[in-house]
Amino acid sequence: MRVLTSKELKVLDINSTWFGVSVEELMENAGRAFAEELSERVELAGKRVLVLCGSGNNGGDGFVAARYLAERGTRVGVMLAREPRSSAAKQNLAKLRKLGIMVKRLREQHLDADIIVDALLGTGIKGEVREPYRSIIEEINRSGAFKVSVDVPSGLNEAGEGYCVAADLVVTFHAPKPGLERFPTVVVDIGIPEKASRYVGAGDVVINLPERRREAHKGDYGRVLIIGGSVEYHGAPLLSALAALNSGVDMVYLAVPEVNFEATRGFSPEFIVRKYGGECFSTEAIPEVETLLAGVDSVLIGPGLGVREETARGVVELLKRCSKPCVVDADALKALREKLPVKGSKLVLTPHAGEFYALTGERLPQELEERVEVVKEWSRRLGAVILLKGSVDIISSSKGEVKLNETGNPGMTVGGTGDVLAGLTAGLIAQGMSAFRAACSAAFINGYAGDMLLEEKGYTFTALELAAMIPYAIKDIFERFGGV
Numbered sequence: 510m511r512v513l514t515s516k517e518l519k520v521l522d523i524n525s526t527w528f529g530v531s532v533e534e535l536m537e538n539a540g541r542a543f544a545e546e547l548s549e550r551v552e553l554a555g556k557r558v559l560v561l562c563g564s565g566n567n568g569g570d571g572f573v574a575a576r577y578l579a580e581r582g583t584r585v586g587v588m589l590a591r592e593p594r595s596s597a598a599k600q601n602l603a604k605l606r607k608l609g610i611m612v613k614r615l616r617e618q619h620l621d622a623d624i625i626v627d628a629l630l631g632t633g634i635k636g637e638v639r640e641p642y643r644s645i646i647e648e649i650n651r652s653g654a655f656k657v658s659v660d661v662p663s664g665l666n667e668a669g670e671g672y673c674v675a676a677d678l679v680v681t682f683h684a685p686k687p688g689l690e691r692f693p694t695v696v697v698d699i700g701i702p703e704k705a706s707r708y709v710g711a712g713d714v715v716i717n718l719p720e721r722r723r724e725a726h727k728g729d730y731g732r733v734l735i736i737g738g739s740v741e742y743h744g745a746p747l748l749s750a751l752a753a754l755n756s757g758v759d760m761v762y763l764a765v766p767e768v769n770f771e772a773t774r775g776f777s778p779e780f781i782v783r784k785y786g787g788e789c790f791s792t793e794a795i796p797e798v799e800t801l802l803a804g805v806d807s808v809l810i811g812p813g814l815g816v817r818e819e820t821a822r823g824v825v826e827l828l829k830r831c832s833k834p835c836v837v838d839a840d841a842l843k844a845l846r847e848k849l850p851v852k853g854s855k856l857v858l859t860p861h862a863g864e865f866y867a868l869t870g871e872r873l874p875q876e877l878e879e880r881v882e883v884v885k886e887w888s889r890r891l892g893a894v895i896l897l898k899g900s901v902d903i904i905s906s907s908k909g910e911v912k913l914n915e916t917g918n919p920g921m922t923v924g925g926t927g928d929v930l931a932g933l934t935a936g937l938i939a940q941g942m943s944a945f946r947a948a949c950s951a952a953f954i955n956g957y958a959g960d961m962l963l964e965e966k967g968y969t970f971t972a973l974e975l976a977a978m979i980p981y982a983i984k985d986i987f988e989r990f991g992g993v
Contacts, residue, residue, distance in 0.1 A: 513684045515633035515667040516716055521683065523712030523993045524705035532993055533597045536566060538699040539682050540573020540601075543626075543659055544581065546680045546695055547574075551624065551655060553583045559622035559654070561615060561645065562602075563629040563663070564591040569598030570659050571628025572605055578626075579610055586622070588615035590629055590645060615645065625654040627674045629663035632686055637671055638664040650675045661686050709904070709914040709953040711990040714983070717946045718757075718937070731758040731939025734805040735812065735932065736798060736827070737839075738765040739820070740788035742813030743772050745839065748925045749812045749932030750780050751976040756936030756954075757983070762805060764798050766790065791819040792826050799830070806939040807834045811841030812928045820844060828856075834938045838931035843867050856893035857944050859931050865897060877901060877913075885911055896934065896948040898927060904952060906945040914949065916956025918963045925972025930955045933979060958982035 513521075525535060547553070560575040562568035572587065579585045587610060593599050605612055627649060629642060638646065646664050649656060657678040664673030669688025679694040683701050704710075719730070733753045737746030743765070750761045763782045765773045770784040783801060785794035802808065808831060814820050821844035828835065828845075834855035837845070842864045862873050869887055873880050881903055888895045888905035897903040902914040933955055937947035958978040962970040 511684060512687055518632055520712035520716045521701055521705050523715055523990050524710030525701050526990060526993050527710035528702045528704045530700055530702050535699055536569045536597050536601065537573055539570040541577050542697040542699055543570065543574040543680045544577035546697055547657055548581055550678060553581055556583055556623040558583045558585045558624045558626060559620060560585065560587045560626040561629055562587060562589055564594050565631055566595055566598055567628050567631030567659055568593055569595060569601050571626060572598065572601035574626060574659065575610060576605060576608065585610055587612045590615045590641065620648055620652050622654050625649055625652060625656050626659065627656060627663050627676065628659040631660050632667060634666040636666060646674055662692060707913060709912050709949045711986050714950045714953060714986050715991050717942055717950055719941050728759050732760040732805040733758050733935045733939045734762045734764060734801050734808045736764045736790060736810040737812035737814055738769040739813055739815035740768045741815050743769040745813030745928045747773065747776050748928040748972050748976055749809055752929040752932030752979060753936035754779060755976060755979040756933050758936040758939045762801055764801060789815050789817050789820050791823040794823060795827055802831060802833060805833060807935045809836040809838065809931055809935040811838035812931060814840040816840050816843055834944055836931050836935045839927065855944050857896060857934055857948050858893050859896045861898045881911055885909060894944045894948050896952060902952040904948045910945060912949050914952040914956060916953050917959050920963050920968035920970055921959045923972055926975055929972055929976045954979060954982050957986065
């Protein structure tokens with residue numbers, strides 16, 4: 510069983526809520542499972558059990574465990590290091606008090622019990638544990654009681670290190686955590702749905718999108734360069750640029766052929782537009798584009814490029830030279846045909862089924878699981894992230910990590926939604942997300958925005974409206990799930 514980091518666990522918690530299993534349900538399941546495991550391993554009859562609870566959801570798990578332990582006839586007391594913060598934990602503390610279970614404030618008193626349940630601190634601690642918790646942990650460790658920790662020994666940080674409770678038993682939830690190999694540990698299932706880890710959910714956005722610092726300056730949240738457009742198509746790179754800007758990135762540069770320059774520059778004062786000669790992108794345009802590469806954090810190439818032979822040569826040559834994370838979309842994907850492999854751990858390829866065939870020469874099967882395996886194999890071969898667009902998006906990393914996304918609706922068959930998705934992906938990468946996490950989050954946000962438009966307008970919305978909806982989608986995701 511794979512060890513999960515604190516960040517992955519937070520994603521799972523929020524995704525569980527997204528897929529219909531609430532924090533309250535998980536807390537109830539966790540406390541009940543803990544009490545059952547403890548009763549199977551330790552004789553509880555006549556024992557004095559002291560449950561020490563912190564202010565987070567780990568403390569909430571402790572409140573539930575205390576209730577179930579009391580039902581088994583043990584003499585249970587609860588001590589609070591601090592008052593609970595989350596609504597779920599507060600609700601479970603109120604239940605304890607209604608049942609008449611003694612709840613006191615934890616001070617510097619001697620911990621007198623046969624069994625101490627440690628529900629002070631959960632996963633996600635950074636560095637060394639601070640006061641008042643360090644002194645409490647020292648007191649626990651001086652005690653001769655049997656010590657059992659809820660999920661992780663309090664004080665164990667997210668790297669699996671640090672001064673912590675010397676637990677005689679750890680009952681951990683869903684999967685092992687870093688550092689638990691040093692303790693007698695049992696892993697229990699608490700009902701996290703399979704889709705919470707297999708599919709992209711709200712947690713992938715809430716946890717992976719970087720927080721905004723008050724002292725931040727222009728450029729701290731990324732600069733994106735979009736290379737696109739041709740004499741045939743001028744709108745596609747603009748849709749991508751709008752999506753990138755609306756993702757929260759600070760600056761968007763557009764490199765377009767001279768024939769598109771005036772129309773592109775006149776579209777919005779918020780974009781920095783540069784031109785290169787001719788009607789399309791080619792190797793001759795690379796020197797002009799390279800002057801921009803040094804100052805950006807991610808690159809998108811492809812929207813509206815066209816499929817001329819000189820464009821294909823230019824795309825291949827630019828990708829050889831570009832060291833920045835790069836999203837390759839639309840016509841640029843077609844340019845890579847017969848030019849495989851194109852290696853790059855920071856490369857994101859965003860094909861639909863037809864473009865996937867043009868890229869690889871392999872037709873995708875209809876059955877989802879078979880399709881996943883094909884995408885996974887090509888991602889490994891190319892050393893790139895693949896975001897395969899479809900009714901269910903498939904996102905695969907070159908290391909074999911795969912997620913599915915089911916947000917979105919048939920209204921998104923309108924032209925330009927793929928350009929929006931590509932720009933959104935580049936924008937999230939520029940803000941610091943890994944290529945894989947950005948592709949996952951972009952697929953979810955793009956579909957979420959489309960679903961908001963479906964509710965508002967039905968199926969008759971445009972790609973321009975989709976790009977404009979992105980900030981509202983992100984805001985809605987955080988308002989609904991940011992506090993989980």
